[in-house]
Structures are given as structure tokens and as C-alpha cells.
Amino acid sequence: MPTAQLYLLEMACWGLMGGILIMMALLVGRRWFRQRYFRRLDIWRQELEASWGRWLRADLPDVCWRTERHRRVLLAERAASVIEQPGGFCEASRHCTFLPAEVALACGDRGQPCAAPAYVRRRVEEWGLVRQQMEAVRAAEGLERAREIILLGRLRSPLCLPLLRELRDDPDPDVRLAAVRALGLLGTPEAVAPLLELLERAEMTVSIPSWQRALISCCQNHPALLLPALDRLSGTPRTLLMRVVAEVASPAILPNLLELAEDPDPQIRAHVARALGRLEGEEVRGCLQRLLHDRIWFVRVRAARALGVHGGWKAADLLLDALNDTGPDVRHAAGESLAAAPLPLDELFEKARHRLTPIGWGVLLGELGRRGLFWTLAEQLVSPAPAVRALAEQWLRAALENGARKTLLDALFHPEGPVADAMAELLVQHGDASLLPWLEELRARAAEEPGGLHRLQRLEQRLTVSASP
């Protein structure tokens, strides 16, 4: 065996042993460093929390946040946690207690707009933290830079808009994406233009959902800002933008939406249907009715879901027709929407009786059962109020006549004995002998339930008697 090979093998073994030792040393070292780092971070955080009131009163404590990165990040995150207060309402008094008295006076009642976010945003600019953060963005690289950009966005200062616009076109995809997210975090109408400019390019250079989310956040109260671009664009970019419009739609843009409902692109029509779910009125319902008969199935699905949001008998009428649709997804969407609407069951069944195909019935009953409606009705059979009892009985009979057998027979095993007995009584009164084969299937289960077998046998006997001539 050549000595060279032996030597190589020996070297490789030493190399591996060295590698293992180095790895273990790195592991131990890193654990020690992590422990130390988090301990220090905790101390800094406590210091910041203790002096937060002084920070806000412009009495800047002597800490080196301008030169120490970790301290700057902590400070920016603390400020961002106030600025990002959800809804801007005064829900967390912890933010307001630190405010100077004259500012805090305007604040305090629950449900009132909180003065803290605006105040802190102004303070953050006065401290120079925003400028400092912008410098940090410029100095950092790669994903570290992306993190700094996100933090900058969280401070929601309009000062950073030009920088974010510039970073939106950075060659690094992570930086571009972070810039788009930061623009979204700003949440101002001014940030819409730089986001829309991305669409005009030949190719979208950032993740589409992130871009859409950013736009939604900026246009939440200004959907009209998107319409000019929607007119200008075509093809996929237009569809992407329409998805955003669907999320921020308001009555102000209803005429435009009605116009778009006639668009030749089915994706656009589907998004219009989604948008109309957020609006109300006769015009809206009329438009949804048209979309419910669209030749593309996913447009019909969207229209059915939107009608479900509307609720009421007018929508239910349209949805009942959709239960006979040729597309299974449309039928399910219609069924779900109907089941979600609080409608009197007997009337619903009455309307449905002459209109639904067996498949449509199956979907409707399945969805109603899934919502637990029949189960709730069974429980109402033992209600002390006679009116409630009568109504529950009436609706359950209607369900039984229309084929909801499985769900109703299941109520024979209700954990509350009186409910199960009441259900058995209802089934006896109904006297449908076609239930007998179904009861056979339940025998094994009935044997396990207390009183189940007795109840089942009694029901069987009485149904057999009623079935005999």
C-alpha cells in the first residue's frame, strides 16, 4: 500500500478530529456568548424602561444609543411598539402613563384616540433617531440591512420615504422586499405611488403577496388612489392590483366596481365579487346576481361567498339557485353561505323544496348540519318556552322530511337524556318507516350509550307499528 495513501488517511483523521474539537469549542463558546449577550440585553431593556418617561419628556438620559447599535435598536423597537399601537386607540394605559401631563390629558378614556403614537413619532424625529436609523440602513449590508429597513418602516416617519423609494430598486432582492414591507408599514397614502410604480415594470421584482399587503395597508382608507393605475394597466399586473382593491373596497368606488364587473378578464370579475361582499345595496346585489351566473366557476364561487356576507332572504333566494350549480365548489360555497345566514329553517326548506336537485339538498343539509344547527334545534325541544319548542319541532320536521336523517338520528345519542328522548318522540310522531334500516346501523353504538339501546328499540317498535297496514 503506497505510503502516500496512508499519510493522506492519517492526515484526514487528524483533520476530522480537529474539526470535531473546533466544532465543540464553537458550540461551547457560542452558548457562553449567547448567555452573556441576552443578560446584557435584558439589563439595557430594564434601563430603557425605567427611563422611558424621561425620554418622552425630552430629558434625554445619558446613554450612548447613537454609537451602540444594540441600544439604538432597543430604543427604536420601544418607540415602534407605541407608534404601532393597534387602531390608534387608547387601549393600553402603559403607553400613556409616560406621557407629559399636558399630552396625557387629551388621552386616557378607553375607546378614545390615543395621543401616545403621534407624540412618540414626533419625539423620535426630534431625537434624531429616524436620521440615525436611516444612517444605519445605509451602512448595513444584506439581511442585516433588511432588518434595519423594517425597523425604519416601523417608526412610520415620512422622512424616510425618499430613502425607501430608493431602496425599492436596490439590486439585493432582500433589501427590495424589506423596502416594500417598510413602505407598507408607513401606511400612508404617500407610500402608494412608490409601490404602484413597481407594477409598471416589465417584471415584478418583489414577492407579490408582500407587495399586495403593503398596498392594502397604505390604501385602507383611500381605495380611490388605486383606480387610475387600474385603468392604465392590463394583464397580470391589473389582476394583482384588483386583488388589493377587493380588500380595501368602499362605497366611494362602487360605480367603478360595477363597471369592472363587466370586465372580460374572469380574475377581475372574481375580485369584483369579493369586493362587493364588503358593500351593501340593491345595485350590489344585482351585480352579484349577474356574477352568480358567470360562465367561469371561480367567479360564481366568489359571488356566492359575497352573498353569504350580505345575508337576508334576497341573498338566500339567489344562493338557493346556486345550490344547483354544476360546479361542486360553487354548490359548497352557496351551502356554506346559506348555513351561515340566520334564516328561519321552515321557510328556507319551503323555498328550497321545489327548487333543489338531490345534490343541492345534500349540500344544504350537510352545511346546516356542520354548523350544528340541527343539534341546537334538538336541544330546544326541551325548552321551557312552548313557542321555542314548537318552532324547533317545526323546523326539525322540515329537515327530516327533506332528508337530514343522519344528523337527526345522531341526536338520539345526545348526552342529555331528555333531549335524546324528545328527539325519539319526534321521530316516532314523524312515523317514517324508511328510517328503520338506518336504525339498524346505529345498534352497535346504541349498546354503548346509557339508555341508548332501550330508546332505539322503543323507536323501532313504534315505527314498525306505524308502518304496518
Next chain:
Amino acid sequence: MSVLVWIDSFLLYYYAVLCVIYLALFALALLDSLRHQQWIHTLPLDRLATSPLAPPVSVLVPARNEAAGIVQSVESLLGLKYPDFEVVVINDGSSDATLKRLQEAFGLIRIDFSYHARIPTARVRDVFASPTHPRLLVCDKLPGGKADALNAGLNLARGAYFCTVDADAVLDRDALLRVMLPVYNDRTVVASGGVVRLANGSVFANGRLQEARLPRSPLELLQVVEYLRAFLWGRQGWSALGGLLIISGAFGIFRRELVLEIGGFRTRTVGEDMDLVVRLHRRLRQRGKPYVVRFVPDPICWTEAPASLRQLSCQRRRWQQGLGQSLWHSRDLLFSRRGGRIGWFIFPYQIVFEFFGPLIETLGLISVAASAALGLLNQEYFFRLFLFAYLFGTFISMAAVYLEDLSYHRYRRASEVARLLLISLFDYFPYRLLINLFRIQGMFDFFRQRARWGELARRGFTEPQGAPAHPA
């Protein structure tokens, strides 16, 4: 004699290539892992958890005789942090109290559900819903196997994506959100898989992981290291290379329409998860459109590992058989014109190093030992070769532990990391040798076309684990 020398030389080259591939995978996994850690810190996960743009997901849970842990599993799934999802449990003809436990825990009621079978399956007896948990749907069907149960779930599912989760698994609360991140950011992602880790020894309460701990039994501990190696090193490395051929059936998401298009899960295989991913690759390669199959290293699915050798043997034989069946079924992908790196590199790798690997390694070991005994091989060379192989194997296992500590840090106590490092010394020898023997048996099962599933005795997650296993 010359045959032995020839085999020894072949083995040497084979082993050298394998070492290079492993090192390359480690480098890729390390870089990808560090990058992922940084990237995830830039994401506003809380905002994504309420995003209206998140695609709806159906979580499919096939369950057969899972009475011990099904309630905890479903509870953990119903508490997932994701804007729009449903949980579909498919009771695949369990002979134990699986369905009864579900009925009691979630107040299930039978519903007259219109079942539209886009993929043919064994008969669906009943569909149940829970009035108290509107996201939950339970399907009771005649037994047909895991793939058949998943197909029934696919027929019931309504989400644009579906996620397969084993019934004995518990997901981290944000696992679904994290595994969907690649889809959210890039709509060309057709499948994405998370990490499966072993729950043995860890403490669970109310269907949630309280503390990640290690099991006491060495066999289970060795499996912990093996899983770390397989997921954090292997899959992450292959994913970075764009050649992920397997997404664990215990936890992975797929685009529903695409899977329906290729006929759902194939029922005539015991490795339905790998089979599906390979078939997806084949279909999408043929189509020639860009697509991505991703592995995400931080959404974690906790599952039970076999606690006895018999169960472990059963599991590994099945996996090896499933690997063979998947590769054989999609063999036209091998060196095909449109195969790309999958057909020209990953597929051959899977055949040579994964399917035939255990046989080659074991025969090679015997051959080298015989050569040394017959004096055909220098004793010193033999010793050094084995030392190198052992050290390399140990290096790989320790590097996987290092990767875990560097990136994900789930085992907080230093003593637990020390135990993992210590047990890594036994990973190459004798554990890998043992696993190779099981895998060789699996190879023969494949050639004899002998399907075997075997069942793992479940202990459930309710009690703090760590006690010695009590397999049935």
C-alpha cells in the same frame, strides 16, 4: 482475490464521492440555515397570521388506531396560528376507540354531507362535524391504508393547499404559518415541508409542547440525532440545491389542485409521501414550467419514535421499500431529456447512495475486513480507513447537533446538548450498521414486492414523557 481488491477499490471511490457530497450538503445546509434565521427575523409573523391574502389550507390527518393521542393531536391542530384553515381527520377504519374519543372530546355529530369523490377511495361511511369547533371535520371510512385515507381527505378538503399531518404528531403553534411562508412569498412553490422531530422525552400539555427534552433510552436518543441529521443537514442541503425529493408525510403542504391532477396519493406504495413528491417533480418537469419544492427548517412537527428494535426495524424496512417503489414508479425521470438536476443528479444519487447504499456499505465492510484478514490489505491501512470512516460518521452527527444549537436552539439545557454529542459517538457504529441491516431487509421486501406497514405502539402525549417505553 483480485475480485476482493477490485471491490475494495470500488468501495474507496464510492466512499470518497459520498464524503464529498456530504460535505457539500453540510456547507449548503449551514449557509441556508444561517440565512433562513436572519430572513425570518425580518418577517412580521404576527401580521402574516392575520393576513387576508394567506391561501386557505386544509390540514389532513389520517388516523388508524390512534386512540392514545388523537385528541391531543387534533387539539394542537385546532389551536394553530393561521388565518384560514380547516382540520379534516380521516378515521381509516380504526378498530380501537379513535372515533369515539374524537366524538367525546369535540362533541361530533353526524352530518348528511355530500361527498364528491374526485379520487376513488374505500367507502366513506360517515362525515362528522363539531358544532363547537367549526374548523373540524371528521370522516369515517372503511380501511384502505394511509394513502387512501389521505385521498378521502383530499376529496373533502376545500383549501387551495393541504397539509398532511400524522395523527400521532403535535405541531408547534406557528408551524403551519411558517411552513406556508415559502408559498406566501413565491407562488411557484408547489410543496413545502417542515422539520419532524422526536417527541420522546419531551413534555406536552393540552396538545402543546411545554419543553423539548431528550429521551432516556439510547435507541431513542440515537434516533433524535438521526432525525437532526436527516432534516437539518440532508433535507436542508438538498432543498438549497433545488433537489428535494421527499417531504415527510408527517408534516408537509402541497398545492391541492396539482395533487388532484396527478390522481392524489398512490395507494399501492408504502412510501406515499416520497412517491407524491417524485410524481410532482415528474409532472412539472414534463410541463416545463418553473416550480419550487421547499424545505423550511423551523416549523416543527413533534412525533413519536419507535421505542423498540422490532418497531424500528419495521419502520425502516417500510421506508426503504417505499423509496424503492417511488424510484421505480418514476424511473422514466432518470436521465430524461427534461429531467434537469433532478433526473441527472438527484435521482441517480437516490438510487446509488440511498437505495443501494446500505447494501454497498455492508458488503464493502465485509470485503475490506476479509481483505485485511487474508493479507490483501495492509493492516495499518485497514485500521486507518475504519478510523476515518468512524470519525467522518461521528463528525456528520455532531455537525447536525451543532447546526441545531446554532440555528434553532430547541434543547436549552447544556446537559442535553452534551448528551446528544456523547451519543453521536455511537451513531456511526453500531447504530448505522444496524439501520443498514434493516434497510437491506427493506430492499429485499421491495424486490419480493412484500408490502408491510407494521404498527407503532403509541403512548400519547398527555403524560410527561421520559419513562421507558412500554410497547404493546
